[in-house]
Amino acid sequence: MMSDKMVQIPFNKLVNWMFEEYKRTQTIFGVSEVKFFKKTNDQQIKLFGETMETPVGPAAGPHTQLAQNIIASYLSGSRFFELKSVQIMDELEIPKPCILAEDECYNTEWSTELPIMGAFDEYVKAWFALHVLQKEFFNQSDRRFMFNMSVGYDLKGIQSPKVDEFVEGLKDASKTAIFKECLASLLENVDQFEKIDRAFIEQISPNICTSITLSTMHGCPPAEIEAIIKYLLSEKKLHTFVKMNPTLLGYEYVRNTFDKMGYKYISLKEESFTHDLQFKDGVEMLKRLKAFAADHKKDFGVKMSNTLPVKITKSELPGDEMYMSGRALYPLTINLAYKLAAEFKGDLNISYSGGADAFNIGRIFETGIQPITVATTLLKPGAYMRFKQMADLLDPLMANQQSSKLDMEKLKALAESSFDDANHLKEKRDVINRKTELKLPILDCFIAPCTVGCPIEQDVPEYLRLVGEERYEEAFDVIVSKNPFPFITGTICTHNCMTKCTRLDYDESVHIRGQKLVAAEKGFDAYMQKIPTLKPVSSAKVAVIGAGPSGLAAAYFLAKGGMEVTVFDKRAKAGGTVEYVIPDFRISREAISKDIKLIEKMGVKFEFGVDPKVSVSEYKAKGFQYVYLAIGAGKTNDLDIQGDTERVMGAIPFLEDFNSNKDALKLGKNVAVVGGGNSAMDAARAALRVKGVENVYVVYRRTKDYMPADHEELIYAVEDGVIFKELLAPVSLTKGVLKCQKMALGQADGSGRRRPMAVEGAFEELLIDTVLSAIGELIDYDLLKSNGIEVGEKGVIRVNEETLETNVENVFIGGDALVGPWTVVGAAKHGTIVAKAILEKEQLVFKQEFISKIAFNNEKQLLEIAEKKGVMKPVADHKLESDRCLECNKVCNICAEVCPNRANLMIPVNGKGLTNMNQILHVDGMCNVCGNCATFCPYSSEPYKVKLTLFWSEKDFQDSDNSGFLVVEDGAEVVVKLRLAGEISTVKFDESGKTDVQIDESIAAFVWTVIDKYGYLYKI
Incomplete structure (x- = not known):
C-alpha cells in the first residue's frame, strides 16, 4: 500500500526548489531551459481586459492542481491557466489509479483532490511564483499571463461559505494568510534575486482571477446551469465561461462519429445524452445569458468542451463510468463549436479544449477561437514541454487576430475536415502496446524500447544517429554486429521495434526499417572492402540444414566465432522463403544477394541441391560434430x-x-x-x-x-x-x-x-x-521423429529453451521448424541462440561487438535529445528519420515527464556499479497515485511503486511498501531510515558520504547524492 495524498510545498521552499534545481541541472520542475518559451515579438492577446503572451495553457485538470504543475506549464509556454475545478465536496475518496491516457484519455475524477482552501493556497503560491519567473528569467515587469478559476456543480454548493471564500479570495487575495505569507517571503529574500526588487514584489496584484469557468456536471438541469451563470455574472461580477458537454450532439451523432473513425469499442450510455442539456434548449439558454451578461457589462462565452462519459467495460479503471478526452474527442468538440457558433453567426466567445495539440492548435486559433487549453497531450511523453511547440506555432499567428467574431468559413472547414484528419483516426495508433515484458529495476532503468522489442536486440538508436550524421559505414557496422540481413530486414522486416517506439506516443513511430536500408545501401561497399574473409580457428565443424534466415544467421555467427560451417539446402540458392516465396515487388533479388555475400565473407560454405531427408546421423558420419536443423515448416x-x-x-x-x-x-x-x-x-x-x-x-x-x-x-x-x-x-x-x-x-x-x-x-x-x-x-514432425527428435503433446518439440538443443546431443533446431511460420528476424533470433550455444561448448567467443570504435559528441547529443523532447514531428521523409529518434537508451525520463505533479525526478548520480549517470527518484509526497507513469513506462511495472522513493515523514514511510529512504537527522552526520526489498535499516552517512553499515554501493551513491546536492528535495 501507499498514500495517495499529496503534500503541499511551503512557498519559500517552492521558490528555493526552483532556483536550486535550475542551478544544478538547468531545469525547473523537470522542464529543461531549452524548453523555456521566450516571446519573439510584441503581439499579445486580450481577454477579459487582461493580457496574455500566448492564448494556450493547461485545462482544468491534473496539470493545474499544484503550484509546481502551473510553474512547469508557464516555463514551457502556457500563459492562460484554467485552474482545476473545485466543488463543495472536497474530501473525495477517489479510487486509484484514476487516469489512463494510453491513446485517447480516460479519467474517473478530475476535480481537485485537495480541500478547497488547500487548492486556493496552491493557486496563490503559483501566482507569486510566475511573477518571480517572468521577471527573473524573462525580465518582464508587466504581467503577461492570466488565471481563470473553475467551479462546479450546483448553485447551492457554489453559494456555500467555503466555495464562496475560494471565489472571493481569488478575486482579491490581499487579506488572505497565504497571500501575506508569499509576499513576506519574497520581501525577506529579495537579495537572492538578480532582477527583482521590493517595488516589483509590492506591485504584485492580489486580484488573481477576474473570470470563472463553470464546469457543468453531466445531467445538471438546464435551469440550474442558467441560475449559476447569472449568479456568477451578477452577484460575483465575474466574466464567465460555461462548459458545454459533447452530449449536446446527440447519441446517434456521437456513436456514428466514433464508428466511422475507428472507435467502435467506446461504449456509450444513451441516458448520458437524454439526461443532459439538449441542443435546442442550450442555444436558447445561451442567447438569454449573452443578453444578461451584456446588461451586467460582463463577458460571457462557452467552453468547448467537457469530457464525455463512457462505460468502463474492461476494468480499465476502477468503477463503472469514466470520462473521455483527447484526440477522439476532437471531431466532436470542433463540430459542436461550429454548430453552436453557427446559431450565433460567429458572435460567440469560445474557449476550446477537446483534443487540441500541436497538429491542430494553429488551425483552431485561426478560426478566432481562444484561449485553447489542453490536458491529454500533456499526459504523454514530452508532457509539459509540449507547450513550447504549441506556443511557438501560435506566436506568428497572433498578429492576424483582429475581429471579435469567429471566422465561420474556417471553422466550418475545420469541422468538416476533422472526420478525415489522420491524427484523430484510431488507426493512427491502433492496438499497439509499447510495454515490454521486462521488470523495472530500482536503478539504471533507461532502455530503448525499440531495441528490447527487437528479437535480436538491434542497437537502434545508435545506428539511427550514425545515419543522421551520414556515418553510414559505422551504422552498417552497428547493424551487422547482431544482424546478418541488413538489406532483407531493411526492406521486409515486420519491425517489432517500431511497435515499441516512444514516438508512437507523440505522433507515429520512427521509420526504423527504412533507416536500416539507408545504412545498408550506403555503407555496404565500404564495409565489405574493409573486413577480411574469415577463416576457422576451431577443428569442430557445424552442418546447418536449411539456407533460410535462421540457418544463415547461425552460420554467420558461428563463422564469426571461428568455426567451420557448411550450409546445406535442397534448393539452388540461399535465402529460403525470402528468396523463393516473397515476391520481387516486395524485395529485389539483388538486395537478398548482398546479404548472402556478407555471410559468405565470414567464411560460410554452401552446398545446394541436397536431399532434405538426409539424416542427422549421416551428417555426423561426415565429420560434423554439430547439426542445426533450420529446415522451415515444410x-x-x-x-x-x-x-x-x-x-x-x-x-x-x-x-x-x-x-x-x-x-x-x-x-x-x-x-x-x-x-x-x-x-x-x-x-x-x-x-x-x-x-x-x-x-x-x-x-x-x-x-x-x-x-x-x-x-x-x-x-x-x-x-x-x-x-x-x-x-x-x-x-x-x-x-x-x-x-x-x-x-x-x-x-x-x-x-x-x-x-x-x-x-x-x-x-x-x-x-x-x-x-x-x-x-x-x-512443421514436418515425421522428418524430426525419424531423426530421433522427441516431440511432446500438441506438437511441442522438446528443446533446451536457452540453447535450442534437442534431446539428441549436439543437434539443435530453430526457426519455422521449431515454432511454425515465423518472421525473418524471429528466425534470426533462433539462429543467434544456437550459434552462441555451440560456440560456448567449443569455448569460443560469441562476437557481437562493433568493428569500429563508435564515438559520439556526448554534450552535443544530450542537447539534441533535450531539444527533441515534447516536439510533435511526423514523418517527412522516410529516408531522413534519425532526427525524430528520442534516443531513449541515453535519456528516457518518461516517468518524470508524464507525471503531472513532478513526483518522479531525474537525478544525475556518479557511483560505482551504475551504468547510467541519470537515475529516477520518486518523491512520495508529490504523488497522488494517478497511474500515468505506469501507462508510459516501457517496463511492465509501475515506477511509482518500484523506483527508489524519497519520503517526507515517518508516517508516509511506514504507510508505504516502496524501497526508499527518509532523512531522520541532518547534521554533521546524516541519519537515514532505509527500506530495501522490505528490509528496514538505519544508515549514517559521514561528511564524505561513507556509511556506517554496508549497503549496496549504488544505492548509497544515489542516497548520498540527494543528501549532498539536492537537500531542497527533502527539506520541506
Whole structure:
C-alpha cells in the first residue's frame, strides 16, 4: 500500500526548489531551459481586459492542481491557466489509479483532490511564483499571463461559505494568510534575486482571477446551469465561461462519429445524452445569458468542451463510468463549436479544449477561437514541454487576430475536415502496446524500447544517429554486429521495434526499417572492402540444414566465432522463403544477394541441391560434430473446403511458382485468397499481377481490423486493388462458385480478438476460378521423429529453451521448424541462440561487438535529445528519420515527464556499479497515485511503486511498501531510515558520504547524492 495524498510545498521552499534545481541541472520542475518559451515579438492577446503572451495553457485538470504543475506549464509556454475545478465536496475518496491516457484519455475524477482552501493556497503560491519567473528569467515587469478559476456543480454548493471564500479570495487575495505569507517571503529574500526588487514584489496584484469557468456536471438541469451563470455574472461580477458537454450532439451523432473513425469499442450510455442539456434548449439558454451578461457589462462565452462519459467495460479503471478526452474527442468538440457558433453567426466567445495539440492548435486559433487549453497531450511523453511547440506555432499567428467574431468559413472547414484528419483516426495508433515484458529495476532503468522489442536486440538508436550524421559505414557496422540481413530486414522486416517506439506516443513511430536500408545501401561497399574473409580457428565443424534466415544467421555467427560451417539446402540458392516465396515487388533479388555475400565473407560454405531427408546421423558420419536443423515448416496447412479441390492451391507453392515463372500461371479471372496474414497479402498482390486475372478477393472470417497482416501490407493490398471480403468462411467451391458461410463477431477469445461465429442459414456466393489458401504451414514432425527428435503433446518439440538443443546431443533446431511460420528476424533470433550455444561448448567467443570504435559528441547529443523532447514531428521523409529518434537508451525520463505533479525526478548520480549517470527518484509526497507513469513506462511495472522513493515523514514511510529512504537527522552526520526489498535499516552517512553499515554501493551513491546536492528535495 501507499498514500495517495499529496503534500503541499511551503512557498519559500517552492521558490528555493526552483532556483536550486535550475542551478544544478538547468531545469525547473523537470522542464529543461531549452524548453523555456521566450516571446519573439510584441503581439499579445486580450481577454477579459487582461493580457496574455500566448492564448494556450493547461485545462482544468491534473496539470493545474499544484503550484509546481502551473510553474512547469508557464516555463514551457502556457500563459492562460484554467485552474482545476473545485466543488463543495472536497474530501473525495477517489479510487486509484484514476487516469489512463494510453491513446485517447480516460479519467474517473478530475476535480481537485485537495480541500478547497488547500487548492486556493496552491493557486496563490503559483501566482507569486510566475511573477518571480517572468521577471527573473524573462525580465518582464508587466504581467503577461492570466488565471481563470473553475467551479462546479450546483448553485447551492457554489453559494456555500467555503466555495464562496475560494471565489472571493481569488478575486482579491490581499487579506488572505497565504497571500501575506508569499509576499513576506519574497520581501525577506529579495537579495537572492538578480532582477527583482521590493517595488516589483509590492506591485504584485492580489486580484488573481477576474473570470470563472463553470464546469457543468453531466445531467445538471438546464435551469440550474442558467441560475449559476447569472449568479456568477451578477452577484460575483465575474466574466464567465460555461462548459458545454459533447452530449449536446446527440447519441446517434456521437456513436456514428466514433464508428466511422475507428472507435467502435467506446461504449456509450444513451441516458448520458437524454439526461443532459439538449441542443435546442442550450442555444436558447445561451442567447438569454449573452443578453444578461451584456446588461451586467460582463463577458460571457462557452467552453468547448467537457469530457464525455463512457462505460468502463474492461476494468480499465476502477468503477463503472469514466470520462473521455483527447484526440477522439476532437471531431466532436470542433463540430459542436461550429454548430453552436453557427446559431450565433460567429458572435460567440469560445474557449476550446477537446483534443487540441500541436497538429491542430494553429488551425483552431485561426478560426478566432481562444484561449485553447489542453490536458491529454500533456499526459504523454514530452508532457509539459509540449507547450513550447504549441506556443511557438501560435506566436506568428497572433498578429492576424483582429475581429471579435469567429471566422465561420474556417471553422466550418475545420469541422468538416476533422472526420478525415489522420491524427484523430484510431488507426493512427491502433492496438499497439509499447510495454515490454521486462521488470523495472530500482536503478539504471533507461532502455530503448525499440531495441528490447527487437528479437535480436538491434542497437537502434545508435545506428539511427550514425545515419543522421551520414556515418553510414559505422551504422552498417552497428547493424551487422547482431544482424546478418541488413538489406532483407531493411526492406521486409515486420519491425517489432517500431511497435515499441516512444514516438508512437507523440505522433507515429520512427521509420526504423527504412533507416536500416539507408545504412545498408550506403555503407555496404565500404564495409565489405574493409573486413577480411574469415577463416576457422576451431577443428569442430557445424552442418546447418536449411539456407533460410535462421540457418544463415547461425552460420554467420558461428563463422564469426571461428568455426567451420557448411550450409546445406535442397534448393539452388540461399535465402529460403525470402528468396523463393516473397515476391520481387516486395524485395529485389539483388538486395537478398548482398546479404548472402556478407555471410559468405565470414567464411560460410554452401552446398545446394541436397536431399532434405538426409539424416542427422549421416551428417555426423561426415565429420560434423554439430547439426542445426533450420529446415522451415515444410508442410502446407490444407484448407477444409468441399467441391473442386483441384482449383485450390497453397499460397506458398503459388508464390514459388510466381517467382519462378509467373507467365506460366493460369488462375482464371477471379481469385480468392483465404487468410489475413502477410502471406495472404503477398499472394493477393501477386495474383493481381498474373495474366488474365481481373479480380482478387481476400476472404477472411473476421473483419479487416483483426487481420494479423502488418498494417502497411493491408494498405499496399488496397492500393493494388485487392478486394476485402470480411466475415466470410469458405465452405465449398463448385463450378466456379465459392460458397461462404457468413460470420459475426462474438466475444473476445484468448488472443483478444473477437471470436467469429457462424450466422445460421446465411451464406454468400462469389464467382471464383482459383482459391489460394494462406492459412499457414505446418512443421514436418515425421522428418524430426525419424531423426530421433522427441516431440511432446500438441506438437511441442522438446528443446533446451536457452540453447535450442534437442534431446539428441549436439543437434539443435530453430526457426519455422521449431515454432511454425515465423518472421525473418524471429528466425534470426533462433539462429543467434544456437550459434552462441555451440560456440560456448567449443569455448569460443560469441562476437557481437562493433568493428569500429563508435564515438559520439556526448554534450552535443544530450542537447539534441533535450531539444527533441515534447516536439510533435511526423514523418517527412522516410529516408531522413534519425532526427525524430528520442534516443531513449541515453535519456528516457518518461516517468518524470508524464507525471503531472513532478513526483518522479531525474537525478544525475556518479557511483560505482551504475551504468547510467541519470537515475529516477520518486518523491512520495508529490504523488497522488494517478497511474500515468505506469501507462508510459516501457517496463511492465509501475515506477511509482518500484523506483527508489524519497519520503517526507515517518508516517508516509511506514504507510508505504516502496524501497526508499527518509532523512531522520541532518547534521554533521546524516541519519537515514532505509527500506530495501522490505528490509528496514538505519544508515549514517559521514561528511564524505561513507556509511556506517554496508549497503549496496549504488544505492548509497544515489542516497548520498540527494543528501549532498539536492537537500531542497527533502527539506520541506
